[in-house]
Amino acid sequence: MFSIKDVKTQVVALALAGTVALSSVLGSGVALANSPNLAPNPSFETVGSDFGWVMDAKGTDALLGTATKGQFAGDHAVWVYASEPANQGWPGFTTEEIIPVDSNKEYTFSASYTTHYGGLPWMDMALFDAGGKHVGSVSTGTSSAQESDNTWHEQTYNFKPELLKKYFGDIAGVKLGLKLSLNYGFAGIEEGTFTAVIYDDVKFEAVAANEPDSDPDLEPDLVVTSISMGCCWYGSDPEKALFNTNGIPVFSIQKQWKAETRSIITFNVKNVGTADVTGPIKAATVKVTKDGVEYKYPKKFTVNESPSLSPGQEVRHEWWPSGWKPGLYTLQVMVDHSGQIDELDEGNNLSEVIEFEIVP
Ligand SMILES: [Ca+2]
Numbered sequence: 481m482f483s484i485k486d487v488k489t490q491v492v493a494l495a496l497a498g499t500v501a502l503s504s505v506l507g508s509g510v511a512l513a514n515s516p517n518l519a520p521n522p523s524f525e526t527v528g529s530d531f532g533w534v535m536d537a538k539g540t541d542a543l544l545g546t547a548t549k550g551q552f553a554g555d556h557a558v559w560v561y562a563s564e565p566a567n568q569g570w571p572g573f574t575t576e577e578i579i580p581v582d583s584n585k586e587y588t589f590s591a592s593y594t595t596h597y598g599g600l601p602w603m604d605m606a607l608f609d610a611g612g613k614h615v616g617s618v619s620t621g622t623s624s625a626q627e628s629d630n631t632w633h634e635q636t637y638n639f640k641p642e643l644l645k646k647y648f649g650d651i652a653g654v655k656l657g658l659k660l661s662l663n664y665g666f667a668g669i670e671e672g673t674f675t676a677v678i679y680d681d682v683k684f685e686a687v688a689a690n691e692p693d694s695d696p697d698l699e700p701d702l703v704v705t706s707i708s709m710g711c712c713w714y715g716s717d718p719e720k721a722l723f724n725t726n727g728i729p730v731f732s733i734q735k736q737w738k739a740e741t742r743s744i745i746t747f748n749v750k751n752v753g754t755a756d757v758t759g760p761i762k763a764a765t766v767k768v769t770k771d772g773v774e775y776k777y778p779k780k781f782t783v784n785e786s787p788s789l790s791p792g793q794e795v796r797h798e799w800w801p802s803g804w805k806p807g808l809y810t811l812q813v814m815v816d817h818s819g820q821i822d823e824l825d826e827g828n829n830l831s832e833v834i835e836f837e838i839v840p
């Protein structure tokens with residue numbers, strides 16, 4: 481079984497070996513044109529000059545490397561181990577070359593990962609135009625829900641260049657990123673804690689494109705049916721919520737650090753459409769206000785862990801906020817805020833407003 485102790489003892493040698501190997505990667509390789517998996521060296525088994533991925537600590541205290549036992553597939557996986565953010569992005573691995581994409585196609589970017597000390601995976605894609613200019617990035621975001629350590633999970637990002645065109649123009653290529661989010665505030669991890677994430681078995685594949693207008697009556701439709709606050713532990717019980725004198729639910733920052741006392745915001749997402757949703761359902765906080773003025777708090781969620789949500793099915797998502805400052809807040813949750821799922825009605829994806837007070 482892989483353990484973090486193994487990582488520590490291998491750190492220096494692997495980091496050095498990796499640097500040497502990667503520094504010798506030159507040239508303009510095109511990513512595996514004949515393979516359906518467009519990710520280079522997707523299981524990290526090629527450790528020489530054609531490793532295909534660049535490691536970058538992004539100014540953090542991150543240690544990065546390839547691990548050599550206990551992996552998901554084959555003999556090698558890549559890992560990131562860090563504690564402090566440095567405001568330059570998240571540390572991790574990025575493909576060396578730009579992978580050409582056809583903007584009329586749709587793709588899935590997936591990887592297997594496992595965590596240590598509650599590490600938070602973050603997969604992203606840097607987007608490039610036909611001239612090789614970086615035009616933007618998209619990511620899975622940070623999930624507030626920590627996965628259980630030492631078991632393998634899979635995360636998938638559905639990439640639809642056509643839908644992103646309005647933000648980034650024509651996308652001609654991407655670089656894939658496998659990173660460790662240090663956004664501890666979102667997940668209630670204590671500052672300065674070392675966490676790790678290990679990735680293996682990357683896939684970047686074109687998928688059969690959705691044709692939204694081929695049968696417009698058969699589409700999913702996502703709505704947020706409810707949003708409420710409750711307390712505590714792993715079940716959100718509205719009966720146990722604390723309220724201020726105006727009857728508004730109250731979060732205590734101190735109590736948020738303990739599972740036994742923390743407050744939980746729960747929202748439900750339902751498919752009220754006529755077709756299954758296949759793939760991850762994302763949501764985000766929108767229209768957040770603090771003390772009556774607009775407040776930047778772009779929290780993102782992955783709502784469903786199972787791959788599909790059929791018509792009539794509902795999924796519940798719990799979120800224990802952290803990293804807030806005292807004040808009176810309102811917010812709404814929007815499902816499929818990034819427009820990845822074609823729906824019968826795109827205009828009904830906002831929750832009701834939830835209001836709450838944060839106290840020290
Ligand atoms: Ca592998």
Ligand SMILES: [Ca+2]
Nearest residue numbers: 701702823825
């Ligand atoms: Ca909808």
Ligand SMILES: [Ca+2]
Nearest residue numbers: 816819821823
């Ligand atoms: Ca949608």
